[in-house]
Amino acid sequence: MNTFRDFKRYAEQVADTARWAARMGWAPATSTNYSVRLPDEAAPAICAITMSGIEKERLYADSVLAVDGDGLPMNGNLLRPSAETLLHLMLYRRKNVGAVLHTHSMAAAMLSRSAEVTGHLSFSGWELLKGLDGIDRHDCDVRLPIFPNSQDMAQLAAHIEPRLLDTEACYGFLLAGHGLYVWGKTLTDAKRHLEVFEYLLQCERAVGHHG
């Protein structure tokens, strides 16, 4: 599929990222999904995203497709986009989101469940917080909102979207018992944010403040 000239390059970046996340242990049992925003010349395509239900260890560029603003594959592509495409598109409606990464690590699943009633996880005092865009000290307070999980992605996106608007310095959120979404201005930023949060989730889980 050639949505535009450079599509393969974007598809390869997405596939590399998916294999990396799988190697890190964040993508069990064909779960998780990854995307990058496509440039304006690819319109009406919005992003390049991984297809549904494939082992991420074996995911290459031919399993990445372009979708439009409704989450439909471009150019009659027969690949089925990730079931969670609507959440990626919700994030691409925000400014400064160039890549969206979604993982299912055990730490994210466990902590998001035990802290669901609180509605967020709070991170403070960790040096690695400085890996987040715009943060240059460890003694700040970074919140990761937690939303209830659902199998209805349209309903989930409608629930989450208005609640993210007022959180300017927001880098991600958790779905309870499910996993982590992070984003960044670029794919490099998003990958760094993912590493920061996965690391901090493991720290918090080891510390054991969350039940």
Ligand SMILES: [Zn+2]
């Ligand atoms: Zn998921």
